[in-house]
Amino acid sequence: MNEEQRQAKGDRYRLWAKEDGLSEAIQTIKQGYVDSFTNSHITDTQGRENCYIAIGIVEKIEAHIEIVIGGGKLAAKEIERVKKEQLTHKPFLNLI
Numbered sequence: 765m766n767e768e769q770r771q772a773k774g775d776r777y778r779l780w781a782k783e784d785g786l787s788e789a790i791q792t793i794k795q796g797y798v799d800s801f802t803n804s805h806i807t808d809t810q811g812r813e814n815c816y817i818a819i820g821i822v823e824k825i826e827a828h829i830e831i832v833i834g835g836g837k838l839a840a841k842e843i844e845r846v847k848k849e850q851l852t853h854k855p856f857l858n859l860i
Contacts, residue, residue, distance in 0.1 A: 774836010
């Protein structure tokens, strides 16, 4: 995947996460598992373990989304750096 593709993917994830409500949905889902965990019966060990696993999975998904968004930001910076370098680069002149 080249830098432009990484930037575009990061931008799409950022829009999806921030503007389309994905972050809010993830927080709602995670809070639901936390509530189920804390409100579980003292003998419901399996239920708490399932909630614990589910919370971990949701957090991994959330972390992946943030990594992709961050990669897009880094790609955008790299693209900008290359563009600036190309503008300031002066071709080598052979003086004979």
